[in-house]
Structures are given as structure tokens and as C-alpha cells.
Amino acid sequence: MKTNIQLAIICLFILFCSACDKINLFWPNHKGGAHQLNNIVCTGNRIVSGPGLMAQDKYPAKLLKELQHDAYNPVNLSVVADSYVNIQAMTAQIGDYVDPYKVDSAINIIIVTEILEDTRDNHEPPEESAYLLSLYCKEARTHGWKVIVSTAPYANPFYERYPTPPFPDGNSYVSNSGYDSAEFIMQISQINDHVRNEYSAYADGLLDLAIDPRLSTYSSKYYMPNHLDLTSEGASVVAQLAEKALKPLLAK
Numbered sequence: 001m002k003t004n005i006q007l008a009i010i011c012l013f014i015l016f017c018s019a020c021d022k023i024n025l026f027w028p029n030h031k032g033g034a035h036q037l038n039n040i041v042c043t044g045n046r047i048v049s050g051p052g053l054m055a056q057d058k059y060p061a062k063l064l065k066e067l068q069h070d071a072y073n074p075v076n077l078s079v080v081a082d083s084y085v086n087i088q089a090m091t092a093q094i095g096d097y098v099d100p101y102k103v104d105s106a107i108n109i110i111i112v113t114e115i116l117e118d119t120r121d122n123h124e125p126p127e128e129s130a131y132l133l134s135l136y137c138k139e140a141r142t143h144g145w146k147v148i149v150s151t152a153p154y155a156n157p158f159y160e161r162y163p164t165p166p167f168p169d170g171n172s173y174v175s176n177s178g179y180d181s182a183e184f185i186m187q188i189s190q191i192n193d194h195v196r197n198e199y200s201a202y203a204d205g206l207l208d209l210a211i212d213p214r215l216s217t218y219s220s221k222y223y224m225p226n227h228l229d230l231t232s233e234g235a236s237v238v239a240q241l242a243e244k245a246l247k248p249l250l251a252k
Contacts, residue, residue: 036251037106038067038075041098041145043090044114046229047153047238049081057232062239070243072250076103086117087129091136099143107251110140111148111207111242115195116155119187126187130194137202148245149199150207151192153215153238156184156227207245212237 042048042060050058064077078101082090090112102108115133118124124132137147192210199206209215214222214237222234230238 037103038072038109038250039101039103039106040067040075040077040109040111040246041080041101042077043080043098043110043112045082045117047113048079050235051229052224053230053232053235057235059230059235059238059242062236063242066239066243067246067250072252076106087115087132087136088118090114091132091139094136094140094143098140098145102144107146107249108144109146109148109204109246109249111150111246112136112140113150113207113209113238115150115191116152116188119184119191126190127194130191130198133191133195134198134202137199141202141204146204146249147202148205148207148242148249149195149203151195151210152188153209153212154185154217154223154227155188156218204249205245207242209238209241212241 040063042063048058048060055061060077060079064075067073067075067077080097080101098110112133115129118129118132119126133149137149140147188210196206196208215234218227220231222231222237223229224231
């Protein structure tokens with residue numbers, strides 16, 4: 001009889017802990033403290049939204065799986081992605097689109113991965129793009145978020161439109177190899193230099209995607225044929241690097 005009662009108590013305790021984890025409550029650990037919720041929001045556009053990928057193959061889903069595998073629980077991960085916004089629009093939208101995911105008493109972290117649109121679409125110089133990124137991070141921190149900022153991996157948004165040089169007038173957006181817009185690649189490098197040198201003044205951590213050789217140049221294993229969007233393998237690389245950048249900020 002006594003054994004049955006003890007077994008029933010153990011079963012009830014396990015069910016209680018499982019329920020708490022599913023609804024992101026805090027539950028006591030063996031030291032008598034509390035497991036603090038790791039609440040993460042992935043913001044940006046194409047890296048986050050993963051065009052052409054199944055939901056489970058996108059970087060945020062892979063990151064969540066990595067964190068759960070490594071026992072960072074409880075953990076909650078949300079996505080705020082828009083394929084057509086630049087960093088200035090993202091800054092203006094923090095209150096409306098990101099803050100609703102904030103959780104009181106949790107470790108609230110934003111990972112921002114999109115920093116190229118102002119250079120590519122608005123023709124801002126690299127130093128201005130880096131500055132606008134810093135304003136986003138500073139604004140997020142005033143809203144109570146910790147911020148992980150990323151460098152920009154390889155991207156060639158001109159490849160699909162201008163895959164093979166030269167044009168009839170002898171000019172081209174791409175290099176002689178037909179793979180890279182030399183000017184744009186140089187601008188990416190300059191933006192990344194600014195981020196690496198300055199991030200500690202406005203962010204809590206750095207996700208250096210560009211330094212990884214798998215993401216620093218085109219490879220059909222990690223990039224889709226448009227030379228812009230990541231494959232599932234590329235998304236896995238981002239997830240692995242993101243977890244590494246997150247670790248100093250997370251509760252376990």
C-alpha cells in the first residue's frame with residue numbers, strides 16, 4: 001500500500017513538471033532555485049523566413065531543437081519575419097511586432113540577422129547601414145530586450161537578374177566568374193567590419209555568420225541556386241552558430 005502511494009506521488013509530480021514546461025511556467029530545480037524561461041525572438045526577413053524551406057528546415061526551428069537537445073529548458077522561441085522590410089522599418093515595429101512576445105521575469109533575447117536591405121535597396125553606404133543597425137539594437141534594449149546582432153553572410157541579390165556578364169555596353173553587376181557582385185560583396189565586408197568593431201556598444205552578443213567559411217561564399221550545399229536563400233543545411237549552420245552566441249546569456 002505504502003509503495004503504491006509513493007508511486008502515485010511520483011507520477012503526479014512528473015505530470016506537474018511536464019505541464020509546467022509546456023505552458024512555459026517556472027518550476028523548481030534540485031537546488032531549490034528556479035529554471036528561468038529563455039524567451040528568444042528571431043527577427044529579420046529571408047534568413048528567418050527561409051523561403052522555399054519546410055517549417056522544420058528553417059533556422060528558427062532548428063535553433064529551438066538544438067537548445068532543447070542541450071537542455072536549455074524551459075525555452076520559448078518566436079519568429080518575427082518580413083521579407084520586404086529594412087532595418088529602419090524593423091526599428092519602428094519593435095513595439096507593435098516584437099514586444100508582444102516579451103515575457104515578464106524571463107530572459108528576453110532578440111537575434112537580429114538582417115542588415116543588408118538599406119545598402120542593397122536604399123543604396124545607403126555601409127557605415128550608414130551599420131549605424132541604422134545600431135539604432136535598432138539600442139531601441140530594442142530600451143524595450144527590455146537583450147540583443148544578439150549578426151554579421152551578414154554571403155548574399156548576391158543580383159545573381160538571378162544578371163547571372164552572366166557582360167551586358168552589351170560592357171558593364172555588369174557581377175564579376176567575371178558570374179557569381180558575385182564585386183561591389184556588393186565589398187559592401188557586405190565593410191558592414192561586417194563595423195559590426196564586429198562596434199557591437200559591444202549597442203548589443204549583448206555577436207552572431208558572426210560571415211566568418212564561417214560555409215556561409216562566406218556561394219556553395220550549392222548551403223545556398224539555393226538564387227545565391228541568396230539558405231538551404232536546409234545552411235539553416236543548420238545558422239542555428240548552430242546562433243546557439244553558440246546565445247549560450248552566455250541563457251539560463252540552464
